[in-house]
Amino acid sequence: MSYKESADTKKIVIFASGSGTNAENIIKYFQKTKNIEVAAVLSNRRSAGALKRAHDLNVKALLFDKEAFYQTNDVFNILKDINPDLIVLAGFLWLLPANIIKEFPDRIINIHPALLPKYGGKGMYGSKVHEAVIGKKDKESGITIHYVNEKYDEGNIIFQATTPIEDNDTAESLAEKIHDLEYKHFPEVIQQLLEERN
Numbered sequence: 001m002s003y004k005e006s007a008d009t010k011k012i013v014i015f016a017s018g019s020g021t022n023a024e025n026i027i028k029y030f031q032k033t034k035n036i037e038v039a040a041v042l043s044n045r046r047s048a049g050a051l052k053r054a055h056d057l058n059v060k061a062l063l064f065d066k067e068a069f070y071q072t073n074d075v076f077n078i079l080k081d082i083n084p085d086l087i088v089l090a091g092f093l094w095l096l097p098a099n100i101i102k103e104f105p106d107r108i109i110n111i112h113p114a115l116l117p118k119y120g121g122k123g124m125y126g127s128k129v130h131e132a133v134i135g136k137k138d139k140e141s142g143i144t145i146h147y148v149n150e151k152y153d154e155g156n157i158i159f160q161a162t163t164p165i166e167d168n169d170t171a172e173s174l175a176e177k178i179h180d181l182e183y184k185h186f187p188e189v190i191q192q193l194l195e196e197r198n
Contacts, residue, residue: 010194011039013084015092018126020050022090022111022182027057029187036194039082044069044094069097076100085194089148090186093125098150108148109193111186113178115160116144120153130171130178140164141174143181145189159189 012030016023020041027038041054042062054061068074076099079087087100089110101108112120114129124132133141142162147155161184163177 008035010036010085010197011082012036012086012088012190012194013039013079013082014041014050014054014088014090016041016043016050016090017045017048017093018050018091020048020053020091021179022186023050024053024057025183026088026090026187026190027054027059030191031057033191036191039084040078042075042078044092050091066094069094073099076103079104085197086190087148088186088190091125095150095152096148101148101150106147109158109190110146110148110153110155111182112144112146112153113141113175113182114144115140115142115162116146116153116157120144122152124153127171127175130174133165134169134171134174138165141178143178143185145186158193159185161185 014023014026023041030036030038038059040060040062041050042064043051044064046063051061051063062078064075079100085107087104087108096108114133119129119132140162142160144157145159146157149155161181163181165174
């Protein structure tokens with residue numbers, strides 16, 4: 001049991017498919033708070049850096065496969081046991097099963113690296129989003145934090161932040177700007193959501 005764990009400790013579960021920089025940033029942010037902690041990081045990819053980052057920060061790291069997610073209640077039961085106050089998708093690429101969404105209403109959020117409703121939907125993630133934005137010659141991009149429902153990137157928007165796009169920006173340089181927005185705002189929005197539920 002964590003030293004922070006008590007009746008009034010708010011628990012976060014993070015789902016991540018990739019390198020886990022956002023997951024690490026969120027874990028470190030809440031290690032400095034008294035009543036909020038990341039209880040576990042779950043990933044659908046064995047090679048996901050998110051699992052190692054969680055392990056290195058003494059956070060439970062759990063791997064699951066498609067069968068455990070969609071065909072059985074294995075992941076659902078893990079979540080019920082933890083009973084998180086918030087489930088955070090940080091670079092997680094699978095649609096959540098309906099039973100998880102139903103069990104945790106308004107307790108699942110996602111971050112998207114563009115200003116939804118633009119550049120959202122199936123297949124729009126990571127560098128693909130930034131390439132599309134640059135290709136359209138948009139003057140700004142940003143991040144969207146939103147609730148999760150049964151469709152990609154269509155849940156109610158909670159927060160957006162923008163960054164200007166310069167003429168010489170590339171998909172890579174835009175990605176760096178977007179990461180900066182994610183690292184700054186994602187933990188703050190999570191904290192705000194949890195504190196509003198007191």
